[in-house]
Amino acid sequence: MFKKFIFIFFTIISIQSVHAEIKIGFVKVDEILKNAPQAEASNKKLEKEFTTRTEKLKKEISDLNDKENKFRKDSLTLSDKEKEKKQREFQQTRIDIQRSERELREDIDLRRREEIGKLQAQVTKVIEKLSERDKFDLILYTGVAYASDKVNITDLVLKELSK
Secondary structure, three states: OOOHHHHHHHHHHHHHHHOOOOOOOOOOOHHHHHHHHHHHHHHHHHHHHHHHHHHHHHHHHHHHHHHHHHHHHHHOOHHHHHHHHHHHHHHHHHHHHHHHHHHHHHHHHHHHHHHHHHHHHHHHHHHHHHHHOOOEEEEOOOOOOOOOOOOOOOHHHHHHOOO
16 A cells, blocks of 8 residues: 555656656654754753652652661661561552652653644644745655755754744
8 A cells, every 4th residue: 555655656746747846845853853942841841840749759769768778777676577567668668659650750751742742733834834835845754764955844844933
């Protein structure tokens, strides 16, 4: 199916190129996601949004480590039953911290995907605007194995996103 699409695509281009010059552009998505001002703003927004939870988690880990170190020092004076009880408490706390850490990571990933989706929508609008303004016949930005610098319009898209 994909091979047929490619064949038809190049056939149309070769037929049209006999009659008129085709204007093609290419956008590097990874560069956009890295260098667009909206990407930086999005990263700062996410960092600010999750700072409280991240700091709380770091404090919980630090507190657990401190308690475990104190336990190691004091364990000689504790009975076997007390040692076992403390070790179970530490294990349960570790499990709770790991759960909190996993939930935090999942929440951050979900929000990051939402922010990337918003940026991709903006990029699509900019590409549509550029294609109309600069009379592009075709602009590609995914699934391209190679594109020369001659057709690379990534800087143009970044410039438009900066406005």
